[in-house]
Amino acid sequence: MLRVGKKTAEDTQTPNNEIESSVTEWSEKVTSLLWLINADHILPQSYVPEGLENLPNSNVQVVEEAGRAFVRMTQNMDEPLYVANGYISATAQQNLYESKRQQYLEEGYTEERASMVIVDEYFPGGADEHQLGLTFDVCTDAALNLDVDFGLTPQGQWLEEHAWEYGFIFRGAEGAPKIYKPWQLRYVGETHAAIMEKLHLSLDEYLAYLEDKGTSYFSDVGAMHLDLIVYFTDSLSEIPLKIREVSGDNNGHYIVVCYR
Ligand SMILES: [Zn+2]
Known part of the structure; x- marks a missing residue:
């Protein structure tokens, strides 16, 4: 219902039920866009992202939103860009890991040496971020x-x-620390990618930065020149309204982007 007339004292405060329904609504829309996956932050073997789709004319599967952004990006490029890998299941990753390890053993490495070399090069199933799609x-x-x-x-x-x-951000020097992967792009959504570009931070550094600050203020973000507040928090109920997007950090926290 549209309300007109004088503002009362009540109007200037956000009613509690409005906050509650907003919290419920947003808690159902928490994304995995900022999840950090590595040997210390492992996904369950059974984790399969929702909304996997094939890229056009390709066997590669990725999460729909990321795929759409990728297609839009490549349409604006003059030269062709090919995709070798997108979503990789935990089982496929584990098989790759085992077969590479086996290859080293066949080349004459000892068990101990093969295990040492392989952890620098490949993640076992559950520890590779390709599983996020x-x-x-x-x-x-x-x-x-x-x-x-x-x-x-x-x-x-x-x-x-x-x-x-x-x-998109580059994940080149991260992921597997010993191997530089300049070909690896990660979709984090336009808001966070724009802030990371502004701050010149990688995903690992950005999450540490947000956690350290608790509440961060950003001006003139991205093509839409947004003024935003980013909260790193354990609970959505402490966040005021005007939420733009919410991501988890696969560690029990929320990263909440609000309009200022
Ligand atoms: Zn990769």
């Missing part, structure tokens, strides 16, 4: 070979400048 391995080559010099290609340079505008 938000991570893309991209290349310039239709044969889908991943290239350590991807960053030097026209596509790599274009993405370096523009990927954040579509909600």
Whole structure:
């Protein structure tokens, strides 16, 4: 119902039931866009993201929202961009890990040495962020070979400048710490990608930054020039209204973006 007339004292405070219904509504819309997956933050083997879809003309599956953003991005690129990997199940990742380990044993490595080398190169099932369906391995080559010099290609340079505008960040030096993966893009959504670009922070650094600050204020974010507050919190009920989006951190916290 539209209310007109003078503002009363009651109008200036947000009614409790409005806060409650907003909290309920948002708690059902918490995304996994900022989940950090690695050997210390493992996903259940059975975790499969909701909304997996094939990329156009491809066997690669990714979460629908990330796929749509990716297609929109590649449509604005002059050169073609191919995707070698998107969603990888925990089982497929574990099989890859085991077969690479086996390969080292066949090359004459001891059990101990093979186990040491493999943890630097591949994550076992559950510890690789490809399981989120938000991570893309991209290349310039239709044969889908991943290239350590991807960053030097026209596509790599274009993405370096523009990927954040579509909600993507590079995960190159993260993930597996010993191996540089300049071909690995991660979808975090436009808001957080724009803030990370502004702060020059990686996903790991950004989450640590938000946790440290508790409440962070940002001005002129992204193409829409938004003024935003980002809360790092244990509970949605302490957040005022005007929420834009909520992500979990797969560690019991919420990252809540609000309009100022
Ligand atoms: Zn990858």
